[in-house]
Amino acid sequence: MPARKLPWAAWFSALLMLLPMLALVAGAVTGTEGAAPLARLRLLVPASRQTGLLANTLLLSGGAALFAVLLGAPPAFLAARSDLPAKRFFRRLFPLPLLIPPFIHAIVWTDCLGGGIPGLASLFPQGALSVHSLPGGMLVFAFAYSPFVTLIVLAGLEGLPRETEESALLARGGRASFFRVTLPLVFPQLACSSILVFLFTMVNFEVADILRVRVYPLEIFIHFSAYYNEGDAALLTLPLVVSGMLLLAVQAALMRNKSYAGLDSRGDAPLYFLGRFRALAVFCCALPLLLGLFFPLAALSAASGGPAVWAKVLDTGGRALWNSVGLALAAATVITVCALAVAFYLERGKGPLKTLTDFSTQIPLGVPGVALGIASILVYNRKCLDFVYTSHAAVVLAFLSGIGPFIIRIIAARIKKVDRELEEAGLLAGRGGAAVFIRIVLPLAAPGIFSGFYAAYALCLANLGIALLLVPPGSETAPIAIYNYMHYGAKDAVAALSLLLLASAAAPLALWPLARRFLPEAESD
Amino acid sequence: MIETEGLVVTHGKHAVLGGVSLRVPEGGACALLGSSGAGKTTVLRAVAGLVRPVAGTVRLNGRLVSGNGQWVPPESRNAGMVFQSLALWPHMTARQHLVFALGRKVKDRAAREERIQGLFTAVRLTGLENRRPAALSGGERQRLAIARALASGSRLLLLDEPFSSLDEPLRIGLSGLVRGLRESGGVTILHVTHTVEDALATGGGIAVMRQGRIVAEWDAEAARVLTKQEILSAFGRDAR
Numbered sequence: 001m002p003a004r005k006l007p008w009a010a011w012f013s014a015l016l017m018l019l020p021m022l023a024l025v026a027g028a029v030t031g032t033e034g035a036a037p038l039a040r041l042r043l044l045v046p047a048s049r050q051t052g053l054l055a056n057t058l059l060l061s062g063g064a065a066l067f068a069v070l071l072g073a074p075p076a077f078l079a080a081r082s083d084l085p086a087k088r089f090f091r092r093l094f095p096l097p098l099l100i101p102p103f104i105h106a107i108v109w110t111d112c113l114g115g116g117i118p119g120l121a122s123l124f125p126q127g128a129l130s131v132h133s134l135p136g137g138m139l140v141f142a143f144a145y146s147p148f149v150t151l152i153v154l155a156g157l158e159g160l161p162r163e164t165e166e167s168a169l170l171a172r173g174g175r176a177s178f179f180r181v182t183l184p185l186v187f188p189q190l191a192c193s194s195i196l197v198f199l200f201t202m203v204n205f206e207v208a209d210i211l212r213v214r215v216y217p218l219e220i221f222i223h224f225s226a227y228y229n230e231g232d233a234a235l236l237t238l239p240l241v242v243s244g245m246l247l248l249a250v251q252a253a254l255m256r257n258k259s260y261a262g263l264d265s266r267g268d269a270p271l272y273f274l275g276r277f278r279a280l281a282v283f284c285c286a287l288p289l290l291l292g293l294f295f296p297l298a299a300l301s302a303a304s305g306g307p308a309v310w311a312k313v314l315d316t317g318g319r320a321l322w323n324s325v326g327l328a329l330a331a332a333t334v335i336t337v338c339a340l341a342v343a344f345y346l347e348r349g350k351g352p353l354k355t356l357t358d359f360s361t362q363i364p365l366g367v368p369g370v371a372l373g374i375a376s377i378l379v380y381n382r383k384c385l386d387f388v389y390t391s392h393a394a395v396v397l398a399f400l401s402g403i404g405p406f407i408i409r410i411i412a413a414r415i416k417k418v419d420r421e422l423e424e425a426g427l428l429a430g431r432g433g434a435a436v437f438i439r440i441v442l443p444l445a446a447p448g449i450f451s452g453f454y455a456a457y458a459l460c461l462a463n464l465g466i467a468l469l470l471v472p473p474g475s476e477t478a479p480i481a482i483y484n485y486m487h488y489g490a491k492d493a494v495a496a497l498s499l500l501l502l503a504s505a506a507a508p509l510a511l512w513p514l515a516r517r518f519l520p521e522a523e524s525d
Numbered sequence: 526m527i528e529t530e531g532l533v534v535t536h537g538k539h540a541v542l543g544g545v546s547l548r549v550p551e552g553g554a555c556a557l558l559g560s561s562g563a564g565k566t567t568v569l570r571a572v573a574g575l576v577r578p579v580a581g582t583v584r585l586n587g588r589l590v591s592g593n594g595q596w597v598p599p600e601s602r603n604a605g606m607v608f609q610s611l612a613l614w615p616h617m618t619a620r621q622h623l624v625f626a627l628g629r630k631v632k633d634r635a636a637r638e639e640r641i642q643g644l645f646t647a648v649r650l651t652g653l654e655n656r657r658p659a660a661l662s663g664g665e666r667q668r669l670a671i672a673r674a675l676a677s678g679s680r681l682l683l684l685d686e687p688f689s690s691l692d693e694p695l696r697i698g699l700s701g702l703v704r705g706l707r708e709s710g711g712v713t714i715l716h717v718t719h720t721v722e723d724a725l726a727t728g729g730g731i732a733v734m735r736q737g738r739i740v741a742e743w744d745a746e747a748a749r750v751l752t753k754q755e756i757l758s759a760f761g762r763d764a765r
Contacts, residue, residue, distance in 0.1 A: 421612035424575050427599040428606045429626035430677040439625055443616045 006433075007353070010345030013338035014357050016397065017404045020375035021363055024241070027234035027378045050219060054239065056134065057216040060208070061201040063138030064145065065194040071142055072149030073190060075285040079150075080157035081165075081182070082281060083270035090285045094150045097292030099505045101462035102144040103479070104498050106131075106210040108296045109140050111303060111491060137213045141201045143292045148200075149193040150288065156189030157182075165271055174272050188254040195251045199244055203368040206464045210486070216240060217368040224374050224469075234378065237371040244366015252359065300499050305492035313496040320481035321497070324461050325504055327392055327477060331399040332456035335407050338400060339452055343412035344441070348420075361408055364401045369465020372402045376470055395470045402466055403459045407452040414448020415441070450515060458505045478504075526551040527572060527681060527715055530592075532581035534567050541567045543737040544581065547715075551586070551680075553745060554707050554714040554729025558721065560760065564737040565717040566609075569683050572715065573606050574599035585681060605674025606683040611666055613658040619645075619669050620654040626676035640676075647710075648672040648702065664695040668702065675712070682706070684716040688723055700726035721753050733759040 078084045079091055109131045130136055164185065168177035183190075205217040217240070224233040274281050304310070346358050364372065376398040380389040388394050418441060426436035442449070464479040471477055476484075478501045485493040527549040534542040542564045549555040557565045570576045572583055574590065574597065582592030585604060590597040614622060623641050631637040645651045648668035658666055667687055674682055684703070688696045700723065706712045707728070716727045724731050731748045733741040733756065741759035743751060 419610065419612060421608045421610055422614055424573075424599070425606070425608060425612040425614075425673070426625070428573055428575075428602075428604060429628070429673065430600050430603065430630065430679075431625065431628050432600055435625075435628070440614055444614075 006341075006345055007349060009341040010349065010357060011353075013341045013404075014361050016338060017342075017361055017364060017401045019379050020372055020398065020401045021241075021360075021367070023378040024234045024237055024367070024371065024375040027231050027375070028238055030231065050216070050236075053214055053216045053219050056214055057202055057240075060134055060137050060141070060213065060215060061198040063134065064141035064201040065198040067138050067142030068146040068149050068197040069190065069194050071288045071291075072146035072193070073153050075288060076150045076153035076157060077182075078274075078281050078285055080154055081271045083273050083278075084281050084285065085278065086282075090289075091154075093289055093293070094154070095147055097144070097147045097289065099458060099502060100144065100293065100296050101464070101479070102141060102204060103206040103210060103464055104300075104462075104482075104502070105140050105144045105292075105296060106207040107482070107486060107494060107498065108299045109136070109143075110210060112299050132212050134213060137208065137211050140207060140211065141197070141204070143288070145197040145200055146288045146292060148196050149190075152189050152193035152196070153186060156186045160185050162271070169271060178272070192251050192254050195247050195254075199247055199366055202240060202243065203366060203371075204465075205368050205370045206468075206483070217370060220368060220374070221370045224370070230374055230378055233371070233374050237367060237374075240368060240371070241363065241366055245363060248359070248362045248366060252362070297499075297502070300495040300502075303491055303495035304499055305496065309492040310496050313493050313500070317478065317481045317485075317493070317497045317500070320476050321478045321500055321504060323471075323475050324478040324501070327395060327471075328457045328460040330392070331396045331403075331460040332453050334396055335400050335404050335456040335460075336411075336449060336453040339404055339407040339411050339456075340445075340449060342404075342408050343415055344437075346408070346412050347415040348423075361405050363405075365405050367402070369402060369463065370469060372398055373466045373469030376401070376466070390472060392472065392475070395467060398466045398470055399456075399460045399463065402463070403456055406459070407456045410452040410455055411445065411448045414445045414451070417448075418444045454508055457508065461505050462501065526553075526584070526586050527555075527713060528582075528584040529568065529572065530582045530584075532568065532571055532578050532583065534564075534571055534576055534578050541737055542571070542578070545734075545737070545739055546581075547732060547739065547742075549713055549715055549730070551713055552707065552711040554704075554716065554727045556716045556718055556724035556727040556729065556731045557734060558718060558724045558731060558756065558760075559734035560719060563734040565719075565734050566685055567737075568734070569606070569685050569715060569717050573604055573683055574602050602681075603677065603679050604681040604683055605677060605679040607667075607670045607674050607685065607687040609686045609689060611658075611670040611687065613666060613670060613673075615658055618655050618657050619650060619661070619672075622669060622673045623676045626673050628677070630678060644672045644676055647675075647706070663691060664699065667691065667695070667699055671699075671702070671706075675706070680710075680712050682712050682714045684714065684718075686718055689719070696723070697726075704728050721756050724756065725751070725753070731756065735760070 075090065075094065079087055079094070084090065113131045113136075131140065160182070165177055165181050168181040172180070203217065205215075205221060207213075208215040208218060209221075216236075220233050220236045223229050223236060342357065342361055346354060349357075367375075376394055377389075379385070380394045380397070382389075388397070422440055422444065423436050426440045427433070431439075462479060463477075464483060467477045467480055468483070471480060478497060482494055482497050482501070485497065527547070529545055529547045532542050532545040532547075533540060545564070545568055547555065547557075547568065557568060559565045567576060571578050571591070572585070577596070578591060580592075583590050585602055588597075589595045590602050614625075617625065620641065623644055627637060627640065631640055642651075645654060648671055650665060650668055650672065653661060653665060658669070661669060670687065671682075682703075688699055691699065703714065703716070704726070707714050714727065714729065716723070716729075718724050718727075725748070729745045729748065731743050731751065732739050741756075
C-alpha cells in the first residue's frame with residue numbers, strides 16, 4: 001500500500017467505524033424532540049432506579065470478570081508451563097467455547113435449571129442456584145468469556161523470555177519463581193483480559209434480558225423501544241461510554257508494547273512438574289470446556305427433539321440461517337478490509353493522529369449493541385441515506401462499528417510480528433510500497449487476516465443486539481429467530497436452530513487444515 | 526561512490542549521530558567499526574534511506590539522495606543491503622527472492638533468467654533455487670541475502686554485520702565472496718562490523734565510530750598496513 005495513501009484508507013475506515021459514536025454524542029446533546037440540551041441533562045442525574053441499574057451492571061461485570069479469571073487463568077498457566085497431559089489437545093479446544101454466543105449460554109442455563117434437566121435444580125438448596133440473579137448472570141458470562149482470559153494469558157506467557165523464569169527457578173524454587181516472577185510478568189495480560197470480560201459483560205443487553213436481570217443497557221433499550229426517544233437513549237449511553245473509555249485507557253496503558261498474539265509455540269518443555277496434582281490440573285483445564293462447550297452442546301442436543309422438530313425448524317428458520325450466513329460473510333469481508341487498513345496504519349504509521357486513531361477505534365468496545373443499533377439509526381435514518389437504512393448495508397456498517405475494533409486488534413497483533421526489516425529489504429530491492437505490501441506484508445500477515453475474518457464472521461453470525469434493531473423486516477437473522485422462538489416458548493426449536501447456528505459458525509474451521517497449506521510457514525531463521 | 530557530509534540523526538532529543546562525514550570511492554570498500562550503540566547501523570540506515578537525518582547530506586554515485594531539501598525514498602536509491610537478521614522472506618523460495626527484487630527492471634525473459642542464474646552462480650547457490658530460507662543452512666542464507674541485495678542491479682552494497690553469527694570457516698568464505706564481488710564486479714561496499722578481523726577482511730578503508738562520531742579513519746592504502754592493536758587503540762575506553 002503506497003505510504004501516502006495508507007493513512008487516508010485507515011482514517012476513512014476509522015471514520016466509518018466511529019460514525020455511530022459521533023451520532024450518539026450528537027443525539028445525546030441535541031435530543032430528538034427539541035428539548036434544551038441542559039434541561040435534558042437531568043436524565044443523567046442519578047435517579048434511584050438508574051443508580052440501582054448501574055450498580056447492578058457494575059456488580060455483574062465485576063463478578064463475571066472475577067469468575068472468568070478464576071476459571072480461565074489456571075488452564076493458561078498449566079498449558080504453558082506445566083507437564084499437563086494432553087496439552088496440545090487442550091490448547092486446540094480452549095478457543096472453541098467462544099463459538100457459543102452468551103445469549104445461547106443464557107438460554108441453555110435458564111432451561112436446564114428451570115426444569116430442562118430434571119433434578120438439576122433440586123441438587124441445590126431452594127433458591128441457592130437461581131440463574132435469574134446477579135450471581136447466576138456472573139456465572140453465565142464467565143462460562144461464555146473465560147476463553148478470552150485463557151487465550152490472552154497464554155499469549156502473554158508465551159511471549160515471556162523463559163530464561164527469566166528459569167533463573168528464578170534455579171535461585172528460589174518453583175513457588176517463588178511463580179509468584180515473584182511469572183505472575184508479575186504476566187499481570188498485564190491477566191488484568192487486560194479481565195477488563196475485556198468486564199467490558200463485554202457491561203455492554204451486553206440480551207443475556208440480562210433473557211435472565212431477567214435488571215441492568216443499565218435495559219434502560220437504554222426501554223427509552224428507545226417503549227418511549228420512542230432516541231435522543232434520551234443516546235444520552236443514557238454516555239455513562240457506559242465514559243466508563244468504557246476509562247477502562248480502555250487502563251487496558252492500553254497495561255498493554256503498551258505488548259502483544260495479544262503469541263500462540264505459535266506448541267508446548268515448550270515444562271517448567272513446573274505437577275506430580276500428584278496431575279488429575280486436579282486436568283480437571284482445572286477440563287472445567288471451562290465442560291461448562292462453556294460440552295454442557296451447552298449436550299443440553300441443546302437433548303432439547304432439540306426429533307426429526308419433526310428439525311424439519312419444522314429448517315422450514316421456518318432455514319431462511320433466517322441463510323440470511324445470517326450471507327450477512328455475516330458480507331460484513332466479515334467489509335470489516336476485514338477496513339480493519340486491515342487501520343491495523344497496518346497503527347503498526348506502521350507515525351504521529352499523534354496514530355495514537356488518536358488507536359484509542360478512538362477502541363471506543364465502540366464500550367458501547368452496548370443496542371446503543372450501537374440506535375446510533376446507526378440516528379446516522380442512516382435520513383432521506384439521503386435511505387438506500388443504506390432500508391437495506392442490509394446499515395447492519396453491515398453497524399457490525400463494522402461494533403465488531404471492527406476487535407478485529408483490528410487481531411490483525412494488528414499479527415502485523416506486529418512481521419519484522420519491519422522484511423519490508424525494508426523489499427523497499428531496498430527497489431520495489432514500491434504497494435508491491436511490498438501485497439507480496440510481503442499480506443502473505444506474512446495472512447494467518448492474522450484469516451483469523452480476523454473468521455472472528456468477524458462468527459461474531460456477526462451470532463450478533464443479536466445490533467441485528468434486533470437494524471435488520472430490515474422480512475429478513476430476520478437466526479439469532480432473532482431464536483429470540484422469537486424463545487418468547488413463544490418453543491424450546492425444541494430454540495435448541496435446534498441454536499445448534500444449526502453453531503454448526504454454521506464452526507463450519508469454516510473444517511477448512512482450516514486446507515487453508516494452512518497456503519499460508520506461510522512460521523519463520524524459523 | 527557513497528558520500529555523507531555532517532550527517533545528524535536524532536532519536537527524540539538524543540543525538541544518535543553527531544555529524545558523520547564519510548567517503549567510500551566507487552568500487553571501493555569501507556568498514557565502519559565500533560562498539561554496540563556507536564551509531565554504525567544508523568549511518569547505514571541513513572545511507573539506505575531507512576532513517577531520515579535531521580541535518581547533513583547523503584550522495585550515492587554523485588546523486589544527492591538526502592539533505593538540502595532533497596529526499597529520495599529507499600526504493601529509488603538503488604542500494605542493496607544485507608541486514609544483520611538477513612530479513613529473508615520466509616514465504617518465498619530463493620528464486621522468488623531474486624525475482625521479486627528484480628521486479629520489472631529486466632523485461633526480456635531470457636535476460637532475466639540469465640541474470641538470476643548468474644547471481645545464483647556468483648553466490649554459489651545453484652541447485653538450491655527452490656528452497657525456502659528455513660531449508661537453507663546459515664551460510665546459504667547469508668549468500669541468498671547477498672544475492673538479493675545485488676539482484677536489482679545495484680552497485681552499492683550495504684552490509685550490517687551480516688557475519689556476526691557465523692563460525693570462523695563460514696565467515697572467511699563469505700568475506701572472500703564479498704571481496705570478490707568488489708574486486709571483480711566493481712561493487713562499492715559499506716560494511717558495518719564490530720570485529721576488527723571482519724573490518725580488515727573487507728579489504729578497503731576503515732573508520733572507527735564512537736558515540737555517534739567518527740573518531741579515526743584510514744583509507745584503503747593505509748588500512749593495508751594497520752595492525753589490530755592500532756585499530757583497537759582508536760576504540761579508546763570502549764575497547765577496555
